[in-house]
Amino acid sequence: MTMEQDTLLGLLSATAAGDKQAFAALYKQTSGQLFAVSLKMLGRRELAEEALQEAYVKIWHNATEYQHGKGLVLTWMISIVRYRALDMLRYHKVRKEDQFEDGQEATFEAPMSDEGPDVTKTKLDDCMGELEPQQKQAIHLAYYNGLTHHEVVGHLDLPLGTIKSWIRRGLQQLQRCLTL
Amino acid sequence: MNYRDPELRDALAAEYVLGTLRGQARRRFQTLMMQFPSLRESTWLWEQHLHGMNERLAPIEPDQAVWQHISQRLGFTLANADTRVATDKTNTVHEQSSESLKQPQSNVVSLSSFKTRLWQGAASFATAAAIILAVVLVKQQSIDIPVAQQVAVVQGAESQALWLIEVTDNSIEVRSTSNFTPLANKDYELWMIAKGIENPISLGLLPKSGQLSLPKDSQFDAVDIVALAVSLEPLNGSPNGLPTEVLYTAELAVL
Incomplete structure (x- = not known):
């Protein structure tokens, strides 16, 4: 992680100075990860690519604004593509329930690789593991798939108030665990 | 609402980063972030908390046309640096x-x-x-x-x-x-x-x-x-x- 951060920080600094080759290298190293994020959220390839494109245009223009307080370079970049995807979800009113029903989700499902012996558990994994299974599922649906509270209701078949408080309490618990 | 209340601040920032803060509430939060640095910092912290979840997503190569459109x-x-x-x-x-x-x-x-x-x-x-x-x-x-x-x-x-x-x-x-x-x-x-x-x-x-x-x-x-x-x-x-x-x-x- 540190090595990756050093590499990406170097590339981003050079990008901030207008180095196009560094920006191309940054794209090469990170676009697969960012695309997985936007595809998972938007479900449709053409929208996911649009979000990706706009995110990198923004990254180029805002490279000078990155600062350590914003977290790792990759975290900062992921935020940019996520917020763009969230804007698009609202704008295009992508109906997530439909996707789940007609099986599109399976087509563009980004594989989850949290099983297997080669996966290093992070603190986040440990803390997520401490949540109630349904709490964890609600947070996953909201985070990965960009579902609203209402859409999570449609997916888990529980009252809206329950979903809202689960997510809220789940996040509180997560924070307590992460900042321990 | 008192946006200096750390608990409220954290709850809002967390849902903003999670993506469940939508529509008007989301816009309002974005405006508030410009006014309250503490809200912004809370948001950055939550980004760091949650975006680690993306390490569980296997990278997917986007179409080459995406890079062409970006450039x-x-x-x-991209062969040479320019100002x-x-x-x-x-x-x-x-x-x-x-x-x-x-x-x-x-x-x-x-x-x-x-x-x-x-x-x-x-x-x-x-x-x-x-x-x-x-x-x-x-x-x-x-x-x-x-x-x-x-x-x-x-x-x-x-x-x-x-x-x-x-x-x-x-x-x-x-x-x-x-x-x-x-x-x-x-x-x-x-x-x-x-x-x-x-x-x-x-x-x-x-x-x-x-x-x-x-x-x-x-x-x-x-x-x-x-x-x-x-x-x-x-x-x-x-x-x-x-x-x-x-x-x-x-x-x-x-x-």
Whole structure:
């Protein structure tokens, strides 16, 4: 992680100075990860690519604004593509329930690789593991798939108030665990 | 509401980052972040908390066209570094060309086959405008190959293409065509005529045949170029730094 951060920080600094080759290298190293994020959220390839494109245009223009307080370079970049995807979800009113029903989700499902012996558990994994299974599922649906509270209701078949408080309490618990 | 209340601040920031804060609430939060630095910091912290979840997503390679669109939107080629100022200066034009590239591309021909046909001296010559349009359409960008930002076609008295000039990030690529019959005891020099600068600035000698890469004058991107000109000179170029006899001029088109 540190090595990756050093590499990406170097590339981003050079990008901030207008180095196009560094920006191309940054794209090469990170676009697969960012695309997985936007595809998972938007479900449709053409929208996911649009979000990706706009995110990198923004990254180029805002490279000078990155600062350590914003977290790792990759975290900062992921935020940019996520917020763009969230804007698009609202704008295009992508109906997530439909996707789940007609099986599109399976087509563009980004594989989850949290099983297997080669996966290093992070603190986040440990803390997520401490949540109630349904709490964890609600947070996953909201985070990965960009579902609203209402859409999570449609997916888990529980009252809206329950979903809202689960997510809220789940996040509180997560924070307590992460900042321990 | 008291946005200085840490618990409320955290709850809002967490749902903002999670993505469950939507619509008006989301917009309002974005405005509040500008007003309250503590809210912004809370948000950054939550981004760090949650975005680790993405490490569980296996990377998926996006289509190559995404990178092409990005570099077109930003108006650059990637072989060489350039200044941000020069990029921004041409942004408007590139926005337009990227719009045109969103059109169906069935009429796209490959640059190499286009060039081959051009250099083979096929009977009819497109006008400079048509050639430039074609170059725009075939502007297939890749990370490794320098691609022209600007192009010009130097035409003779009968509108025949004599040289094709492509300006890349740090060079000017010139090719002479078979239409061009050079004088053995003369050289041909390329100049740029810039707004507000009285004398033309020499860009170098043109090839009498084949292809030549000229270094890009440091002023090239900084000035407003009205036209390019080709002059007839004694061997080795202008003796006094000014064009001896201007033969042709050509307009430079931004891609």
